[in-house]
Amino acid sequence: xxxxAGERRAYPLTLLVAFLVVAVALGxxxxxxxxxxxxxxxxxxxxxxxxxxxxxxPLSDLSYSLIFVYLVLHEIxxxxxxxxxxxxxxxxxxxxxxxxxxVHFSFGLLLALPFREWFRTxxxxxxxxxxxxxxxxxxxxxxxxxxxxxxxxxxxxxxAGIAWLGAQGDDFDAVKDMASGGLGALLAMTAALLVHWxxxxxxxxxxxxxxxxxxxxxxxxxxxxxWKEGAR
Amino acid sequence: xxxxxxxxxxxxGLIFVAWIVSGIGAxxxxxxxxxxxxxxxxxxxxxxxxxxxPLSDLSYTLILIFLCLHLVGAHWAYGAVPIPWxxxxxxxxxxxxxVHFSFGLLMSYPIRxxxxxxxxxxxxxxxxxxxxxxxxxxxxxxxxxxxxxxxxxxxxxAAFVGAQGDLFDPIKDMALAGTGAILTMGIAAWMNWRHxxxxxxxxxxxxxxxx
Numbered sequence: 272x273x274x275x276a277g278e279r280r281a282y283p284l285t286l287l288v289a290f291l292v293v294a295v296a297l298g299x300x301x302x303x304x305x306x307x308x309x310x311x312x313x314x315x316x317x318x319x320x321x322x323x324x325x326x327x328x329p330l331s332d333l334s335y336s337l338i339f340v341y342l343v344l345h346e347i348x349x350x351x352x353x354x355x356x357x358x359x360x361x362x363x364x365x366x367x368x369x370x371x372x373x374v375h376f377s378f379g380l381l382l383a384l385p386f387r388e389w390f391r392t393x394x395x396x397x398x399x400x401x402x403x404x405x406x407x408x409x410x411x412x413x414x415x416x417x418x419x420x421x422x423x424x425x426x427x428x429x430x431a432g433i434a435w436l437g438a439q440g441d442d443f444d445a446v447k448d449m450a451s452g453g454l455g456a457l458l459a460m461t462a463a464l465l466v467h468w469x470x471x472x473x474x475x476x477x478x479x480x481x482x483x484x485x486x487x488x489x490x491x492x493x494x495x496x497x498w499k500e501g502a503r
Numbered sequence: 504x505x506x507x508x509x510x511x512x513x514x515x516g517l518i519f520v521a522w523i524v525s526g527i528g529a530x531x532x533x534x535x536x537x538x539x540x541x542x543x544x545x546x547x548x549x550x551x552x553x554x555x556x557p558l559s560d561l562s563y564t565l566i567l568i569f570l571c572l573h574l575v576g577a578h579w580a581y582g583a584v585p586i587p588w589x590x591x592x593x594x595x596x597x598x599x600x601x602v603h604f605s606f607g608l609l610m611s612y613p614i615r616x617x618x619x620x621x622x623x624x625x626x627x628x629x630x631x632x633x634x635x636x637x638x639x640x641x642x643x644x645x646x647x648x649x650x651x652x653x654x655x656x657x658x659x660x661a662a663f664v665g666a667q668g669d670l671f672d673p674i675k676d677m678a679l680a681g682t683g684a685i686l687t688m689g690i691a692a693w694m695n696w697r698h699x700x701x702x703x704x705x706x707x708x709x710x711x712x713x714x
Contacts, residue, residue, distance in 0.1 A: 393710060394624070394628045394709065395623075396622070400622040404622075404635075406639075407632075407635055407636060407639045408635060408639075410638070410639035410642045410643065411634075411635040411636075411638035411639045411642070413642065414638040414639070414641065414642045414677050414681070415638065415681075417674050417677070418674055418677065418678045418681070421671050421674045421675075421678075442670055443649050443653075443673075445671075445673055445674055446645050446646055446648075446649045446673050447649070449642045449645070449646060450646045450649070453642065453643070453646070481622070482621065483621075484555060484556050484620055484621055485620070485621075485623065486619070486620040489557055489558055489559035489560075489562070489616070490559050490561075490562075490615075490616045490619060490620070491558075491559025491560060491561030491562055491612070491616065492559055492560055492561050493559055494559075494699070495694075495698065498698040498699050498700065499698075501700050501701075
């Protein structure tokens with residue numbers, strides 16, 4: 272899992288090329304061009320970020336693989352404007368097309384581990400917090416995503432907006448989407464915790480250390496007093 | 504830190520009185536009971552962790568105000584809080600929205616204190632993570648509401664959730680909590696920037712892992 276910064280690696284590059292081939296193949300004749308463009312704005316930003324950050328914030332091969340699977344699932348959705356993905360949901364006993372739910376779930380399941388690695392490198396998050404915070408970020412970004420969807424729908428066309436959101440007539444659609452993402456992240460972080468518990472020698476010590484309270488002084492008004500004393 | 508502080512004890516007494524008073528003549532006693540589970544779990548948690556993890560008077564004050572606002576809602580079962588919303592041009596009772604906003608506005612600072620002191624969320628992370636936690640707690644709250652509604656009664660559920668016929672109700676609730684948290688974290692960052700001599704160094708250190 273540990274990768275030295277600045278190292279040249281063939282595997283992430285291979286994944287990038289494979290992804291671009293898939294994305295172009297699915298982008299040649301999408302069901303709706305405008306929807307395909309909308310769905311791909313975030314992909315371009317995200318892949319661009321991954322390429323630019325490869326030296327300073329390298330991820331493990333496992334994380335790059337998970338991101339690859341997630342983005343391919345999303346590109347399939349983008350090709351079919353999500354609601355038209357040809358899976359026979361009725362035969363499987365569902366009343367609606369659940370492909371968007373699958374991708375919401377995959378967002379948590381597949382991206383929680385990359386988030387965890389970033390937290391460990393950038394914010395030096397350790398122990399309990401390195402399992403809790405990725406789950407937290409998945410939930411919070413699901414919320415942010417639903418808020419943005421709602422605002423865009425209001426700006427574009429309040430009446431057509433509801434159809435575009437893919438709520439498919441369900442009052443709890445947004446809540447179920449977030450719950451799917453959260454459940455995926457919870458599974459991924461539980462799996463990571465169990466693997467590290469069994470395999471990592473320093474696991475227990477790190478967990479214990481992460482729940483200690485190193486700063487006994489309260490903040491708030493106590494901070495204010497300290498800043499004043501520091502300035503004098 | 505002084506070993507004996509009077510303020511947290513006064514705040515504890517106040518919340519206890521507020522809890523009792525809100526229960527007297529509550530318009531829906533069972534709803535009041537459900538709503539006050541939050542107070543009955545959260546306040547003992549603060550008491551139990553007081554010795555090892557005392558929060559600042561500022562945090563205790565913010566928590567006290569938030570819980571009191573929530574108890575006012577609990578007394579009137581939220582939907583019947585006697586504020587003349589119609590006179591102000593609103594079609595619905597917005598008291599629940601006020602409390603969602605207050606959650607972000609008032610609770611993000613105590614969350615910041617907990618994250619800063621336990622999870623060592625320094626610099627940028629000390630301002631970003633409380634916002635993040637506010638949003639994710641709001642999401643968990645909406646998910647629990649939905650589960651309870653679906654289990655209790657799918658038909659009556661929608662009324663219980665308080666969506667009041669609005670498809671975007673949960674999204675608006677969460678957006679307000681997020682706005683409240685952004686405001687408070689903005690104020691906290693500004694105070695630190697103005698008065699904390701270590702602010703700049705800490706901010707740079709907090710993202711140095713990326714270099």
